[in-house]
Amino acid sequence: MIQMKQINHQFIIGKKKRKTIVPVLENVNFQIKQGEIVTIVGKSGSGKSTLLNLLSGYIRPTNGEIFIKDQNVTKLSEGDWADFRIQNLGFIFQSFQLIPSMTAYQNIELPLILKGASNIARKQQALDMLEMVGLSDHADYYPNELSGGQQQRVSIARALVVKPPIILADEPTGSLDSENEQELLNFIQKLNRDLNITFLIITHDDQVAAIGHRTLLIKDGKLQEEKVHEVHR
Amino acid sequence: MKFIDKIRFVRQNMKKNRMRVFMTVLATAIGCAFLIMLASVGFGLQKSIITDLTEGKVLNEIYIHGKEDPGPENKSYMSDKDIEYFESIDNVKAVTRLQYLHYSQEAVVSIEDYQIQPRVAVSYFPAEVEMGMELSEGRLPSTDNEVLVGYNFKEYLEKPSEDANEPKVSYEDELIGQNLQLKIRKFDQTGNIEYKTIPLKVVGIKEKLANEFDKDTNITISDALFQQIEEFTQTKKGEVLFQEIEYEEDYLDGVQLNGERLYDRVSVYTQNVEQVKGVSEEIREKGYINTSVTDQIQEINTLFLVMKIGLIFVGTIALIIASIGIFNTMTMAVTERSSDIGIMKAIGAHPSTIRQIFLIESSYIGILGALIGTVSAFVLSKAVNIGLPFLIETMSEESSPEGLMFSYIPLSLVVISASISILVAVFSGWRPAKKATSVDVLKAMRRDL
Numbered sequence: 035m036i037q038m039k040q041i042n043h044q045f046i047i048g049k050k051k052r053k054t055i056v057p058v059l060e061n062v063n064f065q066i067k068q069g070e071i072v073t074i075v076g077k078s079g080s081g082k083s084t085l086l087n088l089l090s091g092y093i094r095p096t097n098g099e100i101f102i103k104d105q106n107v108t109k110l111s112e113g114d115w116a117d118f119r120i121q122n123l124g125f126i127f128q129s130f131q132l133i134p135s136m137t138a139y140q141n142i143e144l145p146l147i148l149k150g151a152s153n154i155a156r157k158q159q160a161l162d163m164l165e166m167v168g169l170s171d172h173a174d175y176y177p178n179e180l181s182g183g184q185q186q187r188v189s190i191a192r193a194l195v196v197k198p199p200i201i202l203a204d205e206p207t208g209s210l211d212s213e214n215e216q217e218l219l220n221f222i223q224k225l226n227r228d229l230n231i232t233f234l235i236i237t238h239d240d241q242v243a244a245i246g247h248r249t250l251l252i253k254d255g256k257l258q259e260e261k262v263h264e265v266h267r
Numbered sequence: 268m269k270f271i272d273k274i275r276f277v278r279q280n281m282k283k284n285r286m287r288v289f290m291t292v293l294a295t296a297i298g299c300a301f302l303i304m305l306a307s308v309g310f311g312l313q314k315s316i317i318t319d320l321t322e323g324k325v326l327n328e329i330y331i332h333g334k335e336d337p338g339p340e341n342k343s344y345m346s347d348k349d350i351e352y353f354e355s356i357d358n359v360k361a362v363t364r365l366q367y368l369h370y371s372q373e374a375v376v377s378i379e380d381y382q383i384q385p386r387v388a389v390s391y392f393p394a395e396v397e398m399g400m401e402l403s404e405g406r407l408p409s410t411d412n413e414v415l416v417g418y419n420f421k422e423y424l425e426k427p428s429e430d431a432n433e434p435k436v437s438y439e440d441e442l443i444g445q446n447l448q449l450k451i452r453k454f455d456q457t458g459n460i461e462y463k464t465i466p467l468k469v470v471g472i473k474e475k476l477a478n479e480f481d482k483d484t485n486i487t488i489s490d491a492l493f494q495q496i497e498e499f500t501q502t503k504k505g506e507v508l509f510q511e512i513e514y515e516e517d518y519l520d521g522v523q524l525n526g527e528r529l530y531d532r533v534s535v536y537t538q539n540v541e542q543v544k545g546v547s548e549e550i551r552e553k554g555y556i557n558t559s560v561t562d563q564i565q566e567i568n569t570l571f572l573v574m575k576i577g578l579i580f581v582g583t584i585a586l587i588i589a590s591i592g593i594f595n596t597m598t599m600a601v602t603e604r605s606s607d608i609g610i611m612k613a614i615g616a617h618p619s620t621i622r623q624i625f626l627i628e629s630s631y632i633g634i635l636g637a638l639i640g641t642v643s644a645f646v647l648s649k650a651v652n653i654g655l656p657f658l659i660e661t662m663s664e665e666s667s668p669e670g671l672m673f674s675y676i677p678l679s680l681v682v683i684s685a686s687i688s689i690l691v692a693v694f695s696g697w698r699p700a701k702k703a704t705s706v707d708v709l710k711a712m713r714r715d716l
């Protein structure tokens with residue numbers, strides 16, 4: 035489902051004359067199968083977010099190749115990446131990234147609009163999603179009128195509304211209390227079971243890491259070890 | 268993303284900053300109205316002048332002035348040979364031709380004590396009738412001595428009075444059926460003046476001329492009578508050769524009677540206005556100098572075209588100033604919404620979608636501005652056309668020329684200025700829209716924070 039081959043990534047800081055090269059990822063290779071929940075852990079600054087940004091197409095690897103759904107996405111143009119994203123990927127961000135001027139309902143509807151869905155289908159699916167995340171009576175609330183947990187649920191609903199086969203999440207529980215966190219983890223596992231959605235979740239929380247079928251550790255830009263949680267098998 | 272959704276999206280975005288959008292639309296509307304008003308003066312003047320020029324004129328008439336290279340003896344007159352040629356050209360409907368009695372004849376027409384010194388003409392009735400000559404009274408002449416008179420003939424048929432201060436008395440009675448006397452003259456061999464009086468009978472009066480300032484006092488006689496006069500004077504057109512003048516040999520040869528008719532005024536009419544240009548050029552190539560109203564209109568139109576382009580150009584400057592406002596508004600909109608744009612891109616909005624959304628927004632401003640500007644320009648134009656004549660009258664105590672249109676807005680002007688407005692709007696939205704597409708997803712989301 036997802037594969038990274040010989041990925042190296044480095045950032046270049048500063049202007050032409052005084053530029054410094056910051057190597058972040060070195061020789062990263064891994065593969066994720068369909069229906070897996072894979073968690074990624076590592077110290078702050080180890081390159082977790084960078085890895086996810088590469089998989090999202092927000093940045094391009096210095097070298098190496100990335101395959102998603104058997105498609106080489108390494109050299110996709112910006113527009114093609116956009117189309118690929120809307121078709122295949124759902125995103126859950128640490129700070130939710132809801133559009134503040136849109137209601138919960140409108141935020142959830144947005145991916146459907148971008149995809150060009152019809153009015154009726156849009157309404158049906160967005161309302162279904164709202165119900166699924168238990169926010170049916172908060173449809174017309176704006177993000178700043180919702181609690182952190184509710185906002186995160188809206189953002190999950192937005193990620194799921196187009197029924198993507200893969201969901202990428204960067205610290206999805208970072209802004210949640212333990213109760214909301216547990217709720218979200220249960221939800222992820224349910225989606226994985228029921229809809230066979232593949233998850234890649236970055237976290238520094240052991241409890242979150244534990245829901246993965248496998249956990250990848252990144253250390254100094256290298257994929258250090260892989261821990262398989264037999265519990266889930 | 269569907270187009271209708273983009274529009275909906277744009278409308279929502281615009282609602283968020285109504286005041287700013289309104290001011291930008293206002294600036295565009297003012298620019299557009301200014302452009303239309305400025306150019307409408309050019310259009311208005313052109314229309315007034317063309318209307319004035321063509322009033323009562325026949326547009327398919329080509330007036331023949333003469334030949335570029337007139338022969339030695341026949342001066343610039345057209346002969347039957349020329350007429351024959353004109354009539355042979357394709358698309359020519361009719362050729363009207365007039366012969367005038369020579370001015371030196373100073374023929375006098377009288378009835379009772381009343382007198383007039385009219386222009387004596389011979390016309391070719393079939394062509395005249397075909398071209399719509401109408402009589403206000405009576406009928407066309409059928410015998411040699413029957414004549415037609417101009418509409419104003421009677422008015423100028425006056426009793427001569429001794430005292431120049433006394434008002435002249437015009438002939439009042441019915442003219443149709445009356446007998447007139449035409450008095451012509453010549454010098455005999457001994458140098459004595461010899462008169463001849465020819466009886467005429469009025470059978471018809473011509474229609475009033477289209478332009479009310481033109482007075483028609485002509486008298487139209489038959490060709491036979493005209494020849495009779497030529498026989499009497501033994502000169503072409505009844506020219507009087509004065510004893511005291513030494514004419515050149517060539518000149519005297521020229522006025523010799525030789526059975527040829529010489530026409531003073533020849534007009535060629537085409538079947539329709541479109542053919543005027545072609546026929547006029549064909550005739551010109553053959554060496555005939557000619558003009559047509561259509562020609563003149565074309566010249567005037569070319570002149571006004573230059574003027575209108577100039578005015579539109581100046582007016583466009585106002586729109587360009589307004590476009591700075593649009594540019595500003597759009598740039599601010601992009602900056603304000605850059606985090607929204609980032610989020611949209613992050614979940615899969617195509618860059619072209621983002622660009623289109625902003626281009627739609629700027630063209631929306633352009634369209635709205637053009638619409639409001641056009642409507643206001645129409646209102647303003649109406650007000651100017653009504654108000655300015657009043658103003659001129661009160662300021663200069665002189666009435667403004669009747670029917671003068673100060674401002675005229677044809678559809679073409681609306682189309683031109685609306686297109687310019689929208690084009691300018693789209694153009695000024697281009698860079699902001701491009702800026703929007705290049706918003707960096709990660710920076711916008713500050714995802715790493």
Ligand SMILES: Nc1ncnc2c1ncn2[C@@H]1O[C@H](COP(=O)(O)OP(=O)(O)OP(=O)(O)O)[C@@H](O)[C@H]1O
Pocket residue numbers: 045046047056058076077078079080081082083084085238715
């Ligand atoms: N845009 C960038 N330009 C330059 N350096 C960057 C950029 N983004 C990240 N880095 C560097 O890359 C390294 C990895 O950053 P990254 O955000 O991937 O860490 P992380 O593992 O997600 O850390 P955290 O757990 O704190 O989120 C860091 O040293 C960071 O300074």
Ligand SMILES: [Mg+2]
Pocket residue numbers: 082083084715
């Ligand atoms: Mg991170």
